[in-house]
Amino acid sequence: MITLVADIGGTRIKMGITKDQTLLAQRSIEARSHEGLEPQLPRIAAAFASMCAEAGIQYADCCALGVAFPSVIELETGRVLTTFGKYLDAPQLDLPRWAREAFQLPLVMENDARVAQLGEWQAGAGRGCDDFVMVTLGTGLGTSALMGGQLVRGTHGQAGIFGGHITVRQGGRPCICGNRGCAEAEASTAVLPMIAREHRDFPSSGLRSLDVIDYAAVFRLARDHDVCAVALRAHSIEVWSALIVSLIHVFDPERVIIGGGIMSGAADCIADLARSVRARAHTPWGHVEIAPALLGDAAALIGAEFLVREKRAPSRQ
Ligand SMILES: [Zn+2]
Missing domain, CATH: 3.30.420.40 (ATPase, nucleotide binding domain)
Incomplete structure:
Protein backbone atom coordinates (compact mmCIF):
# COMPACT_ATOMS: atom_id res chain seq x y z
CA MET A 1 0.00 0.00 0.00
CA ALA A 116 2.09 11.24 15.81
CA GLN A 117 0.88 8.89 18.55
CA LEU A 118 -0.22 6.35 15.95
CA GLY A 119 3.26 6.54 14.37
CA GLU A 120 5.05 6.03 17.69
CA TRP A 121 2.63 3.20 18.53
CA GLN A 122 3.24 1.37 15.27
CA ALA A 123 6.95 1.96 14.78
CA GLY A 124 8.46 3.97 17.64
CA ALA A 125 8.51 4.39 21.43
CA GLY A 126 4.97 3.04 21.86
CA ARG A 127 5.45 -0.32 20.14
CA GLY A 128 3.79 -3.12 22.07
CA CYS A 129 2.04 -0.69 24.45
CA ASP A 130 -1.73 -0.27 24.03
CA ASP A 131 -2.25 2.20 26.89
CA PHE A 132 -0.12 5.30 26.60
CA VAL A 133 -0.31 9.07 26.38
CA MET A 134 1.60 11.13 23.83
CA VAL A 135 2.68 14.69 24.60
CA THR A 136 4.24 16.86 21.89
CA LEU A 137 6.04 19.95 23.15
CA GLY A 138 6.50 22.57 20.44
CA THR A 139 4.96 25.81 19.17
CA GLY A 140 1.87 24.55 20.99
CA LEU A 141 1.43 21.57 23.30
CA GLY A 142 -0.29 18.57 21.72
CA THR A 143 -1.59 15.53 23.57
CA SER A 144 -3.29 12.30 22.63
CA ALA A 145 -4.34 9.15 24.46
CA LEU A 146 -4.53 5.52 23.41
CA MET A 147 -6.53 3.22 25.71
CA GLY A 148 -6.83 -0.50 25.08
CA GLY A 149 -5.34 -0.02 21.61
CA GLN A 150 -7.98 2.57 20.64
CA LEU A 151 -7.47 6.30 20.22
CA VAL A 152 -9.60 8.28 22.66
CA ARG A 153 -11.69 10.53 20.42
CA GLY A 154 -14.87 11.43 22.34
CA THR A 155 -18.26 12.48 21.02
CA HIS A 156 -16.98 15.52 19.10
CA GLY A 157 -13.45 14.32 18.31
CA GLN A 158 -11.74 16.44 20.94
CA ALA A 159 -11.17 14.01 23.82
CA GLY A 160 -7.53 13.64 24.83
CA ILE A 161 -6.14 16.28 22.46
CA PHE A 162 -6.70 19.34 24.65
CA GLY A 163 -4.15 18.41 27.30
CA GLY A 164 -2.22 21.57 26.41
CA HIS A 165 -5.28 23.46 27.59
CA ILE A 166 -5.40 21.95 31.06
CA THR A 167 -5.25 24.83 33.54
CA VAL A 168 -1.95 24.74 35.39
CA ARG A 169 -2.15 28.28 36.85
CA GLN A 170 -5.50 29.67 37.90
CA GLY A 171 -5.87 33.22 36.57
CA GLY A 172 -2.65 32.83 34.58
CA ARG A 173 -1.76 34.04 31.10
CA PRO A 174 -4.59 34.36 28.54
CA CYS A 175 -4.58 31.46 26.08
CA ILE A 176 -5.64 31.35 22.42
CA CYS A 177 -8.37 28.87 23.43
CA GLY A 178 -10.14 31.51 25.56
CA ASN A 179 -9.07 30.10 28.92
CA ARG A 180 -6.36 31.45 31.24
CA GLY A 181 -3.34 29.67 32.67
CA CYS A 182 -3.37 26.75 30.21
CA ALA A 183 -0.13 24.73 30.06
CA GLU A 184 0.33 25.95 26.47
CA ALA A 185 -0.04 29.58 27.56
CA GLU A 186 2.49 29.11 30.38
CA ALA A 187 5.29 27.18 28.64
CA SER A 188 5.46 26.60 24.87
CA THR A 189 7.65 27.84 22.04
CA ALA A 190 4.94 30.35 21.07
CA VAL A 191 4.97 32.13 24.44
CA LEU A 192 8.61 31.59 25.45
CA PRO A 193 9.98 34.91 24.06
CA MET A 194 7.29 36.85 25.94
CA ILE A 195 7.90 34.99 29.19
CA ALA A 196 11.67 35.45 28.80
CA ARG A 197 11.43 39.21 28.22
CA GLU A 198 9.23 39.65 31.29
CA HIS A 199 11.72 37.82 33.55
CA ARG A 200 13.58 40.07 35.97
CA ASP A 201 16.98 38.62 34.99
CA PHE A 202 16.39 38.98 31.22
CA PRO A 203 18.40 42.25 30.89
CA SER A 204 21.57 40.45 32.05
CA SER A 205 20.83 37.18 30.21
CA GLY A 206 22.53 35.83 27.11
CA LEU A 207 19.00 35.44 25.70
CA ARG A 208 18.76 39.21 25.28
CA SER A 209 21.26 39.29 22.40
CA LEU A 210 19.54 36.53 20.41
CA ASP A 211 17.33 37.13 17.36
CA VAL A 212 15.30 34.01 18.12
CA ILE A 213 14.52 32.94 21.69
CA ASP A 214 13.71 29.24 21.59
CA TYR A 215 14.06 26.31 23.97
CA ALA A 216 17.29 25.14 22.32
CA ALA A 217 18.83 28.48 23.37
CA VAL A 218 17.28 28.34 26.86
CA PHE A 219 18.59 24.80 27.49
CA ARG A 220 22.05 25.69 26.11
CA LEU A 221 22.37 28.82 28.28
CA ALA A 222 20.93 27.01 31.31
CA ARG A 223 23.78 24.49 31.04
CA ASP A 224 26.10 27.52 31.24
CA HIS A 225 24.30 28.69 34.42
CA ASP A 226 22.65 31.75 32.82
CA VAL A 227 20.30 32.77 35.67
CA CYS A 228 17.32 33.71 33.47
CA ALA A 229 17.66 30.55 31.32
CA VAL A 230 17.92 28.33 34.44
CA ALA A 231 14.71 29.90 35.79
CA LEU A 232 12.86 29.53 32.46
CA ARG A 233 13.93 25.89 32.18
CA ALA A 234 12.78 25.14 35.74
CA HIS A 235 9.48 26.99 35.19
CA SER A 236 8.80 25.08 31.96
CA ILE A 237 9.55 21.68 33.49
CA GLU A 238 7.22 22.61 36.33
CA VAL A 239 4.41 23.43 33.87
CA TRP A 240 4.94 20.33 31.71
CA SER A 241 5.11 18.02 34.70
CA ALA A 242 1.85 19.50 36.08
CA LEU A 243 0.29 18.78 32.69
CA ILE A 244 1.65 15.22 32.55
CA VAL A 245 0.53 14.45 36.12
CA SER A 246 -3.01 15.54 35.18
CA LEU A 247 -2.93 13.31 32.08
CA ILE A 248 -1.72 10.37 34.20
CA HIS A 249 -4.54 10.94 36.66
CA VAL A 250 -7.11 11.10 33.83
CA PHE A 251 -5.94 8.27 31.56
CA ASP A 252 -4.02 5.84 33.82
CA PRO A 253 -1.44 5.08 31.11
CA GLU A 254 1.39 2.59 31.25
CA ARG A 255 3.72 5.06 29.55
CA VAL A 256 3.94 8.75 28.62
CA ILE A 257 5.88 9.48 25.45
CA ILE A 258 7.34 12.96 25.03
CA GLY A 259 7.91 14.22 21.49
CA GLY A 260 7.93 17.53 19.64
CA GLY A 261 10.65 19.93 18.61
CA ILE A 262 11.42 21.23 22.12
CA MET A 263 12.71 17.93 23.43
CA SER A 264 14.97 16.97 20.52
CA GLY A 265 18.49 16.84 21.92
CA ALA A 266 17.32 17.57 25.47
CA ALA A 267 17.66 14.19 27.20
CA ASP A 268 18.58 15.89 30.50
CA CYS A 269 15.20 17.66 30.44
CA ILE A 270 13.32 14.37 29.97
CA ALA A 271 15.12 13.01 33.05
CA ASP A 272 14.22 16.10 35.12
CA LEU A 273 10.65 15.97 33.84
CA ALA A 274 10.34 12.29 34.77
CA ARG A 275 11.69 13.01 38.28
CA SER A 276 9.20 15.83 38.78
CA VAL A 277 6.28 13.72 37.51
CA ARG A 278 7.28 10.77 39.74
CA ALA A 279 7.30 13.05 42.78
CA ARG A 280 3.74 14.24 42.15
CA ALA A 281 1.67 11.60 40.35
CA HIS A 282 -0.62 9.43 42.45
CA THR A 283 0.26 5.96 41.17
CA PRO A 284 0.24 3.67 44.22
CA TRP A 285 0.88 0.61 42.00
CA GLY A 286 4.30 1.91 40.82
CA HIS A 287 5.51 4.50 38.31
CA VAL A 288 4.44 5.54 34.83
CA GLU A 289 7.33 5.24 32.41
CA ILE A 290 8.31 8.59 30.84
CA ALA A 291 10.03 7.94 27.53
CA PRO A 292 11.27 10.14 24.68
CA ALA A 293 9.63 9.73 21.27
CA LEU A 294 11.82 7.87 18.79
CA LEU A 295 10.61 8.88 15.35
CA GLY A 296 10.93 12.68 15.37
ZN1 LIG B 1 -5.78 27.13 26.30
Whole structure:
Protein backbone atom coordinates (compact mmCIF):
# COMPACT_ATOMS: atom_id res chain seq x y z
CA MET A 1 0.00 0.00 0.00
CA ILE A 2 1.58 3.28 -1.14
CA THR A 3 0.26 6.37 0.65
CA LEU A 4 0.86 10.09 0.27
CA VAL A 5 1.27 11.59 3.74
CA ALA A 6 1.59 15.13 5.09
CA ASP A 7 2.08 16.76 8.47
CA ILE A 8 0.88 20.35 8.22
CA GLY A 9 2.59 22.08 11.14
CA GLY A 10 2.76 25.71 12.21
CA THR A 11 6.41 26.11 11.17
CA ARG A 12 7.04 23.43 8.51
CA ILE A 13 4.82 21.35 6.22
CA LYS A 14 6.34 17.87 6.02
CA MET A 15 5.39 15.47 3.27
CA GLY A 16 6.26 11.90 2.42
CA ILE A 17 5.48 8.81 0.40
CA THR A 18 5.13 5.68 2.53
CA LYS A 19 4.91 1.99 1.88
CA ASP A 20 4.42 -0.52 4.71
CA GLN A 21 5.62 1.92 7.44
CA THR A 22 8.69 2.90 5.44
CA LEU A 23 9.24 6.40 4.10
CA LEU A 24 10.17 6.08 0.42
CA ALA A 25 10.66 9.83 0.10
CA GLN A 26 10.40 12.85 2.37
CA ARG A 27 10.34 16.60 1.85
CA SER A 28 9.44 19.71 3.82
CA ILE A 29 8.50 23.27 2.93
CA GLU A 30 8.08 26.43 5.00
CA ALA A 31 4.57 26.57 6.48
CA ARG A 32 3.59 30.29 6.11
CA SER A 33 0.62 29.44 8.35
CA HIS A 34 -0.17 33.13 8.92
CA GLU A 35 -1.19 33.38 5.22
CA GLY A 36 -3.84 30.70 5.73
CA LEU A 37 -4.04 27.18 4.32
CA GLU A 38 -5.52 27.89 0.87
CA PRO A 39 -2.36 29.59 -0.51
CA GLN A 40 -0.31 26.59 0.68
CA LEU A 41 -2.37 23.95 -1.18
CA PRO A 42 -0.74 24.51 -4.61
CA ARG A 43 2.70 24.47 -2.94
CA ILE A 44 1.85 21.16 -1.25
CA ALA A 45 0.56 19.72 -4.55
CA ALA A 46 3.70 20.87 -6.38
CA ALA A 47 5.97 19.30 -3.75
CA PHE A 48 4.10 15.98 -4.00
CA ALA A 49 4.22 16.12 -7.81
CA SER A 50 7.99 16.52 -7.89
CA MET A 51 8.55 13.98 -5.09
CA CYS A 52 6.43 11.37 -6.90
CA ALA A 53 8.15 12.09 -10.22
CA GLU A 54 11.57 11.57 -8.61
CA ALA A 55 10.42 8.33 -6.97
CA GLY A 56 8.75 7.07 -10.18
CA ILE A 57 5.34 6.86 -8.48
CA GLN A 58 2.01 7.80 -10.08
CA TYR A 59 -0.91 9.06 -7.99
CA ALA A 60 -2.84 6.09 -9.40
CA ASP A 61 -0.37 3.83 -7.52
CA CYS A 62 -1.43 5.41 -4.20
CA CYS A 63 -4.44 4.60 -2.05
CA ALA A 64 -5.07 7.90 -0.25
CA LEU A 65 -3.65 11.16 1.09
CA GLY A 66 -3.25 10.98 4.88
CA VAL A 67 -2.87 14.33 6.66
CA ALA A 68 -1.97 15.35 10.21
CA PHE A 69 -3.31 18.82 11.06
CA PRO A 70 -3.04 20.93 14.24
CA SER A 71 -6.72 21.18 15.04
CA VAL A 72 -9.90 19.27 15.77
CA ILE A 73 -10.93 17.29 12.70
CA GLU A 74 -14.26 15.65 11.92
CA LEU A 75 -12.90 12.23 11.06
CA GLU A 76 -15.72 11.10 8.80
CA THR A 77 -15.68 14.20 6.59
CA GLY A 78 -12.13 15.57 6.97
CA ARG A 79 -13.62 18.93 7.95
CA VAL A 80 -11.48 21.20 10.16
CA LEU A 81 -13.75 22.20 13.04
CA THR A 82 -11.69 24.92 14.68
CA THR A 83 -8.35 26.74 14.51
CA PHE A 84 -5.79 27.67 17.10
CA GLY A 85 -4.25 30.80 15.61
CA LYS A 86 -2.88 28.87 12.62
CA TYR A 87 -4.42 28.45 9.14
CA LEU A 88 -7.47 30.52 10.05
CA ASP A 89 -9.23 29.78 6.74
CA ALA A 90 -9.06 25.97 7.17
CA PRO A 91 -12.67 25.47 8.44
CA GLN A 92 -14.01 27.11 5.25
CA LEU A 93 -12.04 24.88 2.84
CA ASP A 94 -13.32 21.70 1.17
CA LEU A 95 -10.11 19.72 1.62
CA PRO A 96 -11.49 16.33 0.48
CA ARG A 97 -12.48 18.02 -2.80
CA TRP A 98 -8.97 19.52 -3.13
CA ALA A 99 -7.42 16.06 -2.62
CA ARG A 100 -9.73 14.58 -5.27
CA GLU A 101 -8.94 17.33 -7.77
CA ALA A 102 -5.19 17.59 -7.10
CA PHE A 103 -4.34 13.90 -6.66
CA GLN A 104 -7.50 11.97 -7.57
CA LEU A 105 -7.24 10.48 -4.07
CA PRO A 106 -9.47 10.29 -0.99
CA LEU A 107 -8.36 12.37 1.99
CA VAL A 108 -8.01 10.98 5.50
CA MET A 109 -7.22 13.66 8.07
CA GLU A 110 -6.78 13.70 11.84
CA ASN A 111 -5.36 15.82 14.67
CA ASP A 112 -1.56 15.95 14.48
CA ALA A 113 -0.78 14.76 18.02
CA ARG A 114 -3.06 11.75 17.50
CA VAL A 115 -1.38 10.92 14.22
CA ALA A 116 2.09 11.24 15.81
CA GLN A 117 0.88 8.89 18.55
CA LEU A 118 -0.22 6.35 15.95
CA GLY A 119 3.26 6.54 14.37
CA GLU A 120 5.05 6.03 17.69
CA TRP A 121 2.63 3.20 18.53
CA GLN A 122 3.24 1.37 15.27
CA ALA A 123 6.95 1.96 14.78
CA GLY A 124 8.46 3.97 17.64
CA ALA A 125 8.51 4.39 21.43
CA GLY A 126 4.97 3.04 21.86
CA ARG A 127 5.45 -0.32 20.14
CA GLY A 128 3.79 -3.12 22.07
CA CYS A 129 2.04 -0.69 24.45
CA ASP A 130 -1.73 -0.27 24.03
CA ASP A 131 -2.25 2.20 26.89
CA PHE A 132 -0.12 5.30 26.60
CA VAL A 133 -0.31 9.07 26.38
CA MET A 134 1.60 11.13 23.83
CA VAL A 135 2.68 14.69 24.60
CA THR A 136 4.24 16.86 21.89
CA LEU A 137 6.04 19.95 23.15
CA GLY A 138 6.50 22.57 20.44
CA THR A 139 4.96 25.81 19.17
CA GLY A 140 1.87 24.55 20.99
CA LEU A 141 1.43 21.57 23.30
CA GLY A 142 -0.29 18.57 21.72
CA THR A 143 -1.59 15.53 23.57
CA SER A 144 -3.29 12.30 22.63
CA ALA A 145 -4.34 9.15 24.46
CA LEU A 146 -4.53 5.52 23.41
CA MET A 147 -6.53 3.22 25.71
CA GLY A 148 -6.83 -0.50 25.08
CA GLY A 149 -5.34 -0.02 21.61
CA GLN A 150 -7.98 2.57 20.64
CA LEU A 151 -7.47 6.30 20.22
CA VAL A 152 -9.60 8.28 22.66
CA ARG A 153 -11.69 10.53 20.42
CA GLY A 154 -14.87 11.43 22.34
CA THR A 155 -18.26 12.48 21.02
CA HIS A 156 -16.98 15.52 19.10
CA GLY A 157 -13.45 14.32 18.31
CA GLN A 158 -11.74 16.44 20.94
CA ALA A 159 -11.17 14.01 23.82
CA GLY A 160 -7.53 13.64 24.83
CA ILE A 161 -6.14 16.28 22.46
CA PHE A 162 -6.70 19.34 24.65
CA GLY A 163 -4.15 18.41 27.30
CA GLY A 164 -2.22 21.57 26.41
CA HIS A 165 -5.28 23.46 27.59
CA ILE A 166 -5.40 21.95 31.06
CA THR A 167 -5.25 24.83 33.54
CA VAL A 168 -1.95 24.74 35.39
CA ARG A 169 -2.15 28.28 36.85
CA GLN A 170 -5.50 29.67 37.90
CA GLY A 171 -5.87 33.22 36.57
CA GLY A 172 -2.65 32.83 34.58
CA ARG A 173 -1.76 34.04 31.10
CA PRO A 174 -4.59 34.36 28.54
CA CYS A 175 -4.58 31.46 26.08
CA ILE A 176 -5.64 31.35 22.42
CA CYS A 177 -8.37 28.87 23.43
CA GLY A 178 -10.14 31.51 25.56
CA ASN A 179 -9.07 30.10 28.92
CA ARG A 180 -6.36 31.45 31.24
CA GLY A 181 -3.34 29.67 32.67
CA CYS A 182 -3.37 26.75 30.21
CA ALA A 183 -0.13 24.73 30.06
CA GLU A 184 0.33 25.95 26.47
CA ALA A 185 -0.04 29.58 27.56
CA GLU A 186 2.49 29.11 30.38
CA ALA A 187 5.29 27.18 28.64
CA SER A 188 5.46 26.60 24.87
CA THR A 189 7.65 27.84 22.04
CA ALA A 190 4.94 30.35 21.07
CA VAL A 191 4.97 32.13 24.44
CA LEU A 192 8.61 31.59 25.45
CA PRO A 193 9.98 34.91 24.06
CA MET A 194 7.29 36.85 25.94
CA ILE A 195 7.90 34.99 29.19
CA ALA A 196 11.67 35.45 28.80
CA ARG A 197 11.43 39.21 28.22
CA GLU A 198 9.23 39.65 31.29
CA HIS A 199 11.72 37.82 33.55
CA ARG A 200 13.58 40.07 35.97
CA ASP A 201 16.98 38.62 34.99
CA PHE A 202 16.39 38.98 31.22
CA PRO A 203 18.40 42.25 30.89
CA SER A 204 21.57 40.45 32.05
CA SER A 205 20.83 37.18 30.21
CA GLY A 206 22.53 35.83 27.11
CA LEU A 207 19.00 35.44 25.70
CA ARG A 208 18.76 39.21 25.28
CA SER A 209 21.26 39.29 22.40
CA LEU A 210 19.54 36.53 20.41
CA ASP A 211 17.33 37.13 17.36
CA VAL A 212 15.30 34.01 18.12
CA ILE A 213 14.52 32.94 21.69
CA ASP A 214 13.71 29.24 21.59
CA TYR A 215 14.06 26.31 23.97
CA ALA A 216 17.29 25.14 22.32
CA ALA A 217 18.83 28.48 23.37
CA VAL A 218 17.28 28.34 26.86
CA PHE A 219 18.59 24.80 27.49
CA ARG A 220 22.05 25.69 26.11
CA LEU A 221 22.37 28.82 28.28
CA ALA A 222 20.93 27.01 31.31
CA ARG A 223 23.78 24.49 31.04
CA ASP A 224 26.10 27.52 31.24
CA HIS A 225 24.30 28.69 34.42
CA ASP A 226 22.65 31.75 32.82
CA VAL A 227 20.30 32.77 35.67
CA CYS A 228 17.32 33.71 33.47
CA ALA A 229 17.66 30.55 31.32
CA VAL A 230 17.92 28.33 34.44
CA ALA A 231 14.71 29.90 35.79
CA LEU A 232 12.86 29.53 32.46
CA ARG A 233 13.93 25.89 32.18
CA ALA A 234 12.78 25.14 35.74
CA HIS A 235 9.48 26.99 35.19
CA SER A 236 8.80 25.08 31.96
CA ILE A 237 9.55 21.68 33.49
CA GLU A 238 7.22 22.61 36.33
CA VAL A 239 4.41 23.43 33.87
CA TRP A 240 4.94 20.33 31.71
CA SER A 241 5.11 18.02 34.70
CA ALA A 242 1.85 19.50 36.08
CA LEU A 243 0.29 18.78 32.69
CA ILE A 244 1.65 15.22 32.55
CA VAL A 245 0.53 14.45 36.12
CA SER A 246 -3.01 15.54 35.18
CA LEU A 247 -2.93 13.31 32.08
CA ILE A 248 -1.72 10.37 34.20
CA HIS A 249 -4.54 10.94 36.66
CA VAL A 250 -7.11 11.10 33.83
CA PHE A 251 -5.94 8.27 31.56
CA ASP A 252 -4.02 5.84 33.82
CA PRO A 253 -1.44 5.08 31.11
CA GLU A 254 1.39 2.59 31.25
CA ARG A 255 3.72 5.06 29.55
CA VAL A 256 3.94 8.75 28.62
CA ILE A 257 5.88 9.48 25.45
CA ILE A 258 7.34 12.96 25.03
CA GLY A 259 7.91 14.22 21.49
CA GLY A 260 7.93 17.53 19.64
CA GLY A 261 10.65 19.93 18.61
CA ILE A 262 11.42 21.23 22.12
CA MET A 263 12.71 17.93 23.43
CA SER A 264 14.97 16.97 20.52
CA GLY A 265 18.49 16.84 21.92
CA ALA A 266 17.32 17.57 25.47
CA ALA A 267 17.66 14.19 27.20
CA ASP A 268 18.58 15.89 30.50
CA CYS A 269 15.20 17.66 30.44
CA ILE A 270 13.32 14.37 29.97
CA ALA A 271 15.12 13.01 33.05
CA ASP A 272 14.22 16.10 35.12
CA LEU A 273 10.65 15.97 33.84
CA ALA A 274 10.34 12.29 34.77
CA ARG A 275 11.69 13.01 38.28
CA SER A 276 9.20 15.83 38.78
CA VAL A 277 6.28 13.72 37.51
CA ARG A 278 7.28 10.77 39.74
CA ALA A 279 7.30 13.05 42.78
CA ARG A 280 3.74 14.24 42.15
CA ALA A 281 1.67 11.60 40.35
CA HIS A 282 -0.62 9.43 42.45
CA THR A 283 0.26 5.96 41.17
CA PRO A 284 0.24 3.67 44.22
CA TRP A 285 0.88 0.61 42.00
CA GLY A 286 4.30 1.91 40.82
CA HIS A 287 5.51 4.50 38.31
CA VAL A 288 4.44 5.54 34.83
CA GLU A 289 7.33 5.24 32.41
CA ILE A 290 8.31 8.59 30.84
CA ALA A 291 10.03 7.94 27.53
CA PRO A 292 11.27 10.14 24.68
CA ALA A 293 9.63 9.73 21.27
CA LEU A 294 11.82 7.87 18.79
CA LEU A 295 10.61 8.88 15.35
CA GLY A 296 10.93 12.68 15.37
CA ASP A 297 9.30 14.27 12.32
CA ALA A 298 8.62 10.85 10.82
CA ALA A 299 6.10 9.97 13.57
CA ALA A 300 3.19 11.86 12.01
CA LEU A 301 4.07 10.64 8.50
CA ILE A 302 4.20 6.98 9.52
CA GLY A 303 1.10 7.57 11.67
CA ALA A 304 -0.77 9.09 8.72
CA GLU A 305 -0.22 5.88 6.75
CA PHE A 306 -1.64 3.86 9.64
CA LEU A 307 -4.58 6.26 9.88
CA VAL A 308 -5.37 5.60 6.22
CA ARG A 309 -5.12 1.86 6.83
CA GLU A 310 -7.34 2.15 9.94
CA LYS A 311 -9.96 4.17 8.07
CA ARG A 312 -9.86 1.59 5.25
CA ALA A 313 -9.91 4.24 2.58
CA PRO A 314 -11.09 2.75 -0.70
CA SER A 315 -8.10 1.15 -2.42
CA ARG A 316 -7.35 2.16 -5.98
CA GLN A 317 -5.09 -0.83 -6.60
ZN1 LIG B 1 -5.78 27.13 26.30
